[in-house]
Amino acid sequence: MAASRCAWLVFGFSTEEAAGEPGPGLGPRRLEPGPGGIRRVWPAWSYVVVETGAGLEVRSAGRRRRLRGWCEALPSETHLVLRGAAAARAWPRGAGLRAPAWSRALPRGPPWHPLPLLPGGFATPRPPFYSALPAGLRARRLALGNEHVLVLGANGELHAWGGGRHGQLGHGTLESEAQPRLVEALAGVPMVAVAAGGWHSATVSEAGDLYMWGWNASGQLALPCKALAEEQAQGENGGAGAAALSPCREQPAAEAAMFISIQALPALLDLPQEPEVSEVSCGSRHTAAVTRDGELYTWGWGKYGQLGHGDDTSSDRPRRVEHLVAEGLRAEAVVCGPWTTYVCVREPPGPQHPPSTTAACGEDPAAARTSPGPTLPSAPQDRTHTGSVPQELNSEPEAGLQLHEG
Numbered sequence: 001m002a003a004s005r006c007a008w009l010v011f012g013f014s015t016e017e018a019a020g021e022p023g024p025g026l027g028p029r030r031l032e033p034g035p036g037g038i039r040r041v042w043p044a045w046s047y048v049v050v051e052t053g054a055g056l057e058v059r060s061a062g063r064r065r066r067l068r069g070w071c072e073a074l075p076s077e078t079h080l081v082l083r084g085a086a087a088a089r090a091w092p093r094g095a096g097l098r099a100p101a102w103s104r105a106l107p108r109g110p111p112w113h114p115l116p117l118l119p120g121g122f123a124t125p126r127p128p129f130y131s132a133l134p135a136g137l138r139a140r141r142l143a144l145g146n147e148h149v150l151v152l153g154a155n156g157e158l159h160a161w162g163g164g165r166h167g168q169l170g171h172g173t174l175e176s177e178a179q180p181r182l183v184e185a186l187a188g189v190p191m192v193a194v195a196a197g198g199w200h201s202a203t204v205s206e207a208g209d210l211y212m213w214g215w216n217a218s219g220q221l222a223l224p225c226k227a228l229a230e231e232q233a234q235g236e237n238g239g240a241g242a243a244a245l246s247p248c249r250e251q252p253a254a255e256a257a258m259f260i261s262i263q264a265l266p267a268l269l270d271l272p273q274e275p276e277v278s279e280v281s282c283g284s285r286h287t288a289a290v291t292r293d294g295e296l297y298t299w300g301w302g303k304y305g306q307l308g309h310g311d312d313t314s315s316d317r318p319r320r321v322e323h324l325v326a327e328g329l330r331a332e333a334v335v336c337g338p339w340t341t342y343v344c345v346r347e348p349p350g351p352q353h354p355p356s357t358t359a360a361c362g363e364d365p366a367a368a369r370t371s372p373g374p375t376l377p378s379a380p381q382d383r384t385h386t387g388s389v390p391q392e393l394n395s396e397p398e399a400g401l402q403l404h405e406g
Contacts, residue, residue: 005037005346005347005349006037006038006332006344006345006346006347007030007031007033007037007038007344007345007347008030008031008033008038008041008050008342008343008344008345009028009029009030009031009329009342009343009345010028010029010030010031010340010341010342010343011026011028011029011305011306011307011308011340011341011343012304012305012306012307012308012337012339012340012341013045013304013306013337013338013339013340014029014061014340015046015047015048015059015060015061016061016062017304018045018046018047018060018061019046019060019061021061023304025305026304026305026310026311026312027305027310027323028308028323031050031342033052034050034052034053034054034057035052035053035054036052036053036054037052037053038050038051038052038344039051039052039053040335041335041342042072042073042074042075042335043075043335043336043337043338043340043342044075044076044077044337044338045077045337045338045339046060046077047059047060047075048060048075048337048342049067049073049075049080051071054066055067055068055069055070056070056071056072056073056082058080067082067097069084069085070082070083070084071083071084071085071111072111072114072115073115074115074116074123074124074125075125076093076125076126077093078092078093078125078126079091079092079093079101079125079126079129080093080125081102081115081123081124081125081129083106083111083115083118083123084106085106085108086105086106086108087103087104087105087106088103088104088106088115088118088123088130089102089103089104090102090103090123090125090129101127101129102127102128102129102130104118104123104129104130106118106119107119113139113140113141113142114141116142116143116144117139117140117141117142118130120132120133121133122139122142122144122149124144125144133151133180134179134180137151137153137159137180138153138154138155139151139152139153139154140152140153140154141193141194142194143194143195143196143201143282144196145162145168145196145197145198145199145200145201145282146163146198146199146284147162147163147165147168147199148160148161148162148163148164148168148169148196148199148201149161149162149180149196150194150195150196150201150203151180151194152191152192152193152194152203155190156189156190156191156192156205156206157182157183157186157187157190157191158170158182158183158186158191158194158203159180159181159182159183160177160180160181160183160201161176161177161178161179161180161181162176162177163176164176164177166199166200166214166215166262167213167214167215167262167263167264167265168196168199168200168201168213168214168215169181169183169201169264170183170185170186170201170213170214170264170265170266171183171184171264171265172185172264172265173264174262174264183266185265185266186203186211186266189205189209190205190206191203191204191205191206192204192205192206193278193279193280195280195281195282195287195336196282197214197220197282197283197284197285197286197287197336198215198282198283198284198285198338199214199215199217200212200213200214200215200216200220200221200282200285200287201213201214201282202280202282202287202289203266203280204277204278204279204280204289207276208275208276208277208278208291208292209268209276209277210268210269210271210277210280210289211266211267211268211269212263212266212267212269212287213263213264213265213266213267214262214263215261215262215285216260216261216262216263216316217261217285217301218285218286218300218301218314218316219299219300219301219314219315219316219317220282220283220285220286220287220299220300220301221260221263221267221269221287221316222269222287222299222300222316222317222318223260223263223267223316224258224259224260224316225259225260225261225316226259226261228314228315228316229259231314269318271289271291271297271318272297272318272319272320275291275292275293275295276291276292276293277289277290277291277292278290278291278292279333279334280334281334281335281336281341282336283300283301283306283336283337283338283339283340283341284301284338284339285300285301286298286299286300286301286302286306286307286336286341287299287300287336288307288308288334288336288341288343289318289334290331290332290333290334290343291331294330294331294332294346295320295321295324295325295331296308296320296321296324296331296334296343297318297319297320297321298315298318298319298321298341299315299316299317299318299319300314300315300316301314301339302314302315303339304339304340306336306339306340306341307319307321307341308321308323308341308343309321309322309323310323321343324343324345328347328348329345329346329347330345330346331343331344331345331346332344332345332346
């Protein structure tokens with residue numbers, strides 16, 4: 001029986017649009033695979049880093065740049081953090097890979113956990129670039145929002161800290177936290193996945209239940225949003241097209257319960273037909289989830305088509321991405337950029353989809369890599385430090401995202 005193959009599709013804001021060029025439209029776009037296919041993606045606002053069988057590659061509007069020897073990336077609009085076998089380093093965007101702004105030596109051996117986690121702490125894609133974790137906190141996953149941090153512990157417990165003014169910490173208040181604090185509302189419910197958006201959060205339990213909390217400005221929590229209701233009403237009454245989407249104001253609890261601007265405690269979300277969820281990812285103001293049956297659901301801000309429904313409509317209700325169903329594609333992984341959604345799909349073999357030996361989404365590609373051609377300077381093999389690094393979390397929103405937020 002012929003094997004199916006893995007491919008990546010992307011919906012939403014394009015690198016061409018970020019460069020001021022005409023965009024490709026609202027439909028899905030297939031990422032050109034490169035040598036050995038694409039295994040992982042790390043999107044920023046104006047570019048994306050992909051892992052192919054030949055290593056990492058930066059892709060922007062019509063341009064590609066190889067990153068030989070590096071194994072993971074953490075991109076932003078101000079800096080690019082890369083991790084190799086011996087060190088993690090950060091460079092300012094557009095400055096090349098000659099003089100790093102930060103460097104940290106790593107112990108020999110296999111990677112400890114995926115970025116942003118590093119031994120003893122975690123990396124951030126802007127200064128101070130490294131923050132320590134408490135010695136007793138055994139982390140296996142870490143997610144970064146614009147102002148907050150989520151950590152999934154070794155036993156499935158969840159900790160959150162940083163800025164909390166939009167309820168994104170899940171502690172039931174709008175207060176900030178300087179140190180990791182257990183999300184008590186989820187205590188005793190083991191989690192297997194965690195995601196942080198601009199100012200909202202999500203996690204998936206072992207049973208496949210999805211919990212969400214934080215800011216609901218564009219319906220990204222799949223809870224009723226006043227701004228979307230007003231936009232829809234204006235469109236119906238005015239007949240002159242959709243109104244511009246504006247953030248819901250942070251409203252007191254006395255406001256009518258039918259609209260929710262901030263959800264400060266984790267809320268269980270039931271998708272249509274109540275499927276079990278395997279993975280979740282958060283963009284700046286939208287959310288995407290993959291079910292264990294291989295379906296993709298999206299909701300929240302959709303101005304650039306990042307919800308994958310072929311239009312620029314925002315939604316405070318989860319909707320299945322019918323394009324995948326119509327094409328017979330099974331969703332296996334999803335990664336949201338600020339205004340984009342990247343989805344790894346399993347294609348059935350056939351005339352349009354010939355069988356391939358491409359590795360599965362997220363599979364360790366080490367055994368399948370081929371020898372790379374001419375590239376940029378390779379990852380360092382030294383073990384030097386830059387000296388002491390600040391330990392506190394920089395909680396200011398990322399400048400690039402703030403500047404371009406719609």
